[in-house]
Amino acid sequence: MTKFSKILGTGGYLPEEIRTNDDISQTVDTSDSWIFERTGIKSRRIAGADETASSMGEIAARKALQTAQLNPEEIDLIIVATGTPDRVYPSTACLLQHRLGIKNCVAFDIQAACSGAIFALSVADQYIKSGTAKHALIVGSEICSRIVDWTDRGTCILFGDGAGALLLGASEEAGVLSTHIFSDGGYEDMLFCPNPQASTEANKNEAGFITMRGNEVFKIAVNTLERIVDETLEANNLQKSDVDWLVPHQANIRIISATAKKLKMSLDQVVLTLENQGNTSSASVLLALHEGISDGRIRRGQVLLMEAFGAGFTWGSALIKY
Numbered sequence: 116m117t118k119f120s121k122i123l124g125t126g127g128y129l130p131e132e133i134r135t136n137d138d139i140s141q142t143v144d145t146s147d148s149w150i151f152e153r154t155g156i157k158s159r160r161i162a163g164a165d166e167t168a169s170s171m172g173e174i175a176a177r178k179a180l181q182t183a184q185l186n187p188e189e190i191d192l193i194i195v196a197t198g199t200p201d202r203v204y205p206s207t208a209c210l211l212q213h214r215l216g217i218k219n220c221v222a223f224d225i226q227a228a229c230s231g232a233i234f235a236l237s238v239a240d241q242y243i244k245s246g247t248a249k250h251a252l253i254v255g256s257e258i259c260s261r262i263v264d265w266t267d268r269g270t271c272i273l274f275g276d277g278a279g280a281l282l283l284g285a286s287e288e289a290g291v292l293s294t295h296i297f298s299d300g301g302y303e304d305m306l307f308c309p310n311p312q313a314s315t316e317a318n319k320n321e322a323g324f325i326t327m328r329g330n331e332v333f334k335i336a337v338n339t340l341e342r343i344v345d346e347t348l349e350a351n352n353l354q355k356s357d358v359d360w361l362v363p364h365q366a367n368i369r370i371i372s373a374t375a376k377k378l379k380m381s382l383d384q385v386v387l388t389l390e391n392q393g394n395t396s397s398a399s400v401l402l403a404l405h406e407g408i409s410d411g412r413i414r415r416g417q418v419l420l421m422e423a424f425g426a427g428f429t430w431g432s433a434l435i436k437y
């Protein structure tokens with residue numbers, strides 16, 4: 116048994132194409148000022164026609180391996196969180212495993228929409244603490260632009276593409292202090308993305324695009340994330356002032372600000388990436404973690420609170436001593 120899993124390295128990848136709010140306002144009735152004021156987003160990245168969740172995930176994973184100074188064959192667990200897998204099967208994790216040239220490790224996907232990376236982190240942490248794995252690679256990789264209806268101004272302004280990676284390793288020192296993940300499947304109607312290939316007679320006319328009642332999702336996300344902050348701190352017997360950084364899922368600046376306020380944190384203590392990335396679903400929290408660590412803001416020994424909320428609904432948090 117190992118006591119903790121610890122962050123060994125992080126990586127990120129953003130596709131080249133930038134789509135600004137002004138670009139979007141050429142095709143739907145919206146404006147840069149409306150989008151920025153209501154969401155905090157100015158632009159997002161769009162994957163190239165040949166890119167996939169596994170190809171983007173590979174670039175992010177190789178960066179994480181480089182920072183951790185680890186060889187691919189030292190990884191014994193790969194978990195990919197994605198809502199836009201390359202194929203229904205094999206899993207994107209298996210495709211990524213092959214891209215990385217790894218033969219002998221377990222690889223599987225997790226589908227928890229925007230909370231996917233926190234779910235993957237929680238599962239990997241259990242594997243490592245139980246001694247089942249020594250080095251775990253977690254990747255969140257999304258091509259949201261392919262499941263967004265670019266004629267729906269309520270959703271197309273929000274999402275972007277990208278991949279984030281995190282390498283966890285067994286350690287006697289903290290580490291991941293705790294993870295908390297939850298699901299409530301009673302909210303399908305508020306936020307869903309159909310799978311047209313598996314449709315029934317009743318929903319055969321649904322297109323495969325994200326469908327959302329944004330205002331209602333917004334309110335539930337704010338309340339749920341406020342609640343999970345308290346639960347996470349209580350579970351660790353910590354105070355709000357013990358948290359150095361909030362590393363949130365990047366859905367909307369107003370949701371993030373409400374969580375920061377709950378923690379009595381200024382936005383200077385929050386890693387924000389959404390202005391130029393939008394909501395990259397399961398990649399977002401890993402991209403934010405990577406940015407905070409690689410630009411030197413997050414330092415060893417500091418305490419980070421990561422959190423996310425997504426379709427399902429699913430939600431979760433991780434408290435980590437970096």
Ligand code: COA
Pocket residue numbers: 144145146149150153154229268269270272327328329330331332333336366367424425426
């Ligand atoms: N540009 C201009 N106007 C828009 C618009 C856009 N892109 N999108 C919606 N509107 C309009 C609406 O039609 C509505 O007009 P009306 O008052 O004439 O009916 C008005 O703006 C208010 O709409 P509403 O949906 O209440 O706006 P909002 O303040 O809730 O902002 C979101 C919409 C989508 C930005 C916001 O609800 C949100 O971010 N929700 C959470 C989404 C989320 O996080 N989802 C993923 C979870 S991981």
